[in-house]
Amino acid sequence: MIMTTNKEDKLCHEIHVDLPALAAGQLDAGARAAIERHLSFCPGCQFEWRQHELVWRCLGWSGDVEPPSDLRTRVLEAIQEHETKHGK
Numbered sequence: 551m552i553m554t555t556n557k558e559d560k561l562c563h564e565i566h567v568d569l570p571a572l573a574a575g576q577l578d579a580g581a582r583a584a585i586e587r588h589l590s591f592c593p594g595c596q597f598e599w600r601q602h603e604l605v606w607r608c609l610g611w612s613g614d615v616e617p618p619s620d621l622r623t624r625v626l627e628a629i630q631e632h633e634t635k636h637g638k
């Protein structure tokens with residue numbers, strides 16, 4: 551339980567719900583600021599956020615940025631390799 555939370559700050563579960571939207575660049579400035587303020591004092595949510603950030607960065611897809619063209623190829627190759635190894 552976070553003792554420093556005041557009623558203006560969002561609760562952790564609310565932060566977690568919003569993290570995918572934040573990673574996707576879908577939140578407005580006010581919502582982003584609220585989450586960033588929470589992250590500044592909540593290690594649990596910081597950790598959670600890093601997971602999201604990492605996943606989205608790996609996908610090469612944040613907001614309206616197009617994924618790199620070779621990402622699709624690499625993913626498809628990985629899937630094919632997996633199917634070959636495991637007999638589909």
Ligand SMILES: [Zn+2]
Nearest residue numbers: 562565592595
């Ligand atoms: Zn939190």
